Amino acid sequence: MPSEWERIPLRSGREEAVRGILDRAFAELARTAPPAKLLPFRREAEKRLLRAASEARSANGIELYIPVRETGGTKLAASFVVSSHRMEREIPSDPLLIAGELANQEVDSAVGHDLRTMEVDGALTVRREWAALADPSRGVETGSRRVDYFMAVPHDTRRWIGVSFSGIGSGDPHDTMADALVEWFDALMETFVWRYA
Secondary structure, three states: OOOOEEEEEOOOOHHHHHHHHHHHHHHHHOOOOOHHHHHHHHHHHHHHHHHHHHHHHHOOEEEEEEEOOOEOOEOOOEEEEEEEEEOOOOOOOOHHHHHHHHOOOOHHHOEEEEEEEEEEOOEEEEEEEEEEOOEHHHOEOOOEEEEEEEEEOOOOOOEEEEEEEEEOOOOOOOOHHHHHHHHHHHHHHHOOOOOOO
16 A cells, blocks of 8 residues: 555454544644644544544444545545455346446446456456545545445455545545546556465
8 A cells, every 4th residue: 555545444343443543634734733733633633533434343344444544735625444354146248237236326426437357466356436426414525436346256256355546636526636536546556466374
């Protein structure tokens, strides 16, 4: 992972990971602002990160990755979650059915979605790209660009690993920043390698 990103494990140790991330971030901020003034911001950041981690965990998430430092002078509004899925029946052959079965979001909520199959390190992979609409009634103020990779676990016909990316871009899920974030995420996924214990 690039050094600007941090990993939050979701099965255990997430509270400690969040506190560690915030300790490092707020130690840098404390050089220019009094710690007492930063405390309310830290509490709010901790609450939001723990809520995001809890939501990701409830969607079969095992790891959450977030950018914590600027990249090229820009603060990124993005994240991705690694999740584990086990299907109760044989895997359907239609990629749309696989994505619909494995994704927590309804395929119908995707705007302009693009779906294709490929291989990632030799494993059948379904890639889905779409835009999620803003929904203020649910607290979602800005639309976002989403990319999901669902990879079949080798030698296990019912297990899949999901890696789901979400990025806001500069406020428009179709702007050049959102395009660059998707391009970065695709490049990251090209480096994915299975390791066997």
